[in-house]
Amino acid sequence: MPGRGQKRARKSSIDEKENVSRKKQKITHSSHPDLTEHGLVLTCGEGDVGQLGLGEEIFERSRPAKVDVAGEDIVSVVAGGMHTVCLTNKGEIYTFGCNDEGALGRDTSKEGSETEPAKVDFHGRGIQVSAGDSHSAVLTEEGKVYAWGNFRDSNGKIGLTMNGIEAKPIEIPLEARIVKISSGADHLVCLSEDGDLFTCGCAEQGQLGRVAECFSNRGGRKGLGFSDINNRFSPERVASLSDDKDIQQLEGGQHHTVALTTEGKVCTFGRGDYGRLGFGDDCKELKEPRELDLPKCKAIAAGQSVSFALTEDGYVFAFGMGTSKQLGSGDEEDLTTPEKMGGKQLAER
Known part of the structure; x- marks a missing residue:
């Protein structure tokens, strides 16, 4: 008969196989957009920094206007403070608008390139996107989260990470698989498949739900x-x-x-x-x-x-x-x- 040590080893091997199988499964959640329902992108409002995606010459639209997103089939659109993020049925991301703090996640050194949709490079296939004032994020079908841009508080820039502003997508280090993401103006919330919440960003008004009031403000509703x-x-x-x-x-x-x-x-x-x-x-x-x-x-x-x-x-x-x-x-x-x-x-x- 197998000894106690052999039983533990066998159980450990089974657990590892189950974890590997679990990681290969694509995550699902009721909040994810339906990839079979494609649509057009319509925008209205002011576009002084390109957030309408209608080019350099158009600064406002009082009625919804069609945006040409490279002929892609769009399944989800989110608006940040002064930028827009689009998700295609292929899991690709297109952004346009203000890129002063890296919110577009791509190079906009060419004059006027921020005023029209262009593709963002990241690892994986996106299934959900979110955007805040100066940051953006994407959830992949594997349950990973990539983010870019910057968080701010009442004293100014605090960076997306300890390295400061992140102009290109970086993977957020999370041990759990994430099934839903949501952005506030300057914070990001991630929900795991086990029902746990992970937060990062500005904590001044209790947005993170885990930082005591005495530690939440760098300077000192x-x-x-x-x-x-x-x-x-x-x-x-x-x-x-x-x-x-x-x-x-x-x-x-x-x-x-x-x-x-x-x-x-x-x-x-x-x-x-x-x-x-x-x-x-x-x-x-x-x-x-x-x-x-x-x-x-x-x-x-x-x-x-x-x-x-x-x-x-x-x-x-x-x-x-x-x-x-x-x-x-x-x-x-x-x-x-x-x-x-x-x-x-x-x-x-």
Whole structure:
């Protein structure tokens, strides 16, 4: 009969084989874009640093305009502070916009090259992308995360890593396989297949969920969804979103949050100035979620001071600050209640 040492060796060998097999499996998650649903890239707003992807001559669009992304089939698009990241059905990435701190992940030394989409080189096949103010990230089908650009805090640049700004994609050293990534303005959050969260970036207002307040600021707002206005420096359950609502998606703006329930209802809370909550001119602040009067929706998004909802019928409703024409309404007026986005490019789409 095999001894105790032989049994341990056999178990260790089995575990190693299982780990190798596990690593070869492609990761899946409900948040990943459907690679079989290809689309066009449409942009609107201001493009003073090329973030519209329409070339050197076009600085603004008040209605959605088509971007030529090298004839590729696009499955996902995310907007950073002043740059845009596109993911193709082949897992390739194209970027355009401001590259002052490496957010595009590619060489833009040729004049004007940042104003049009171009490919980013990295190892692997991308299945999800995210973008913050000055950084971008991609998740590969193997569960690896690559990022580039820079993080900042109230005192200035802090670097993407200890080496400073990373102008080209680098692999984020993680022991676990990642299934989802999400970017804030200056931090990155990674969810592992085991349900663990990994964070990096600015920790000033508790964004990382693991750095004590006394260590979070190099130099020396309001919490929303709770009844008080204290920052949180570790995760805390939000009763107003958990007790009587089944949430399937959450999107955070600068000072507000948009939530989507499994029933297709859209709720907002936080600061209400510029109409970003969608409840009219008189709504200044909501400490708990309130449901908007919208058709059944299947997706939501939030920018700094804007909100968007995508209905099951394929229409986009926008509300919030319109100063930069980012609502696609045709002018610069704020929209304090949801309004359907129109224009030639959306007429039959």
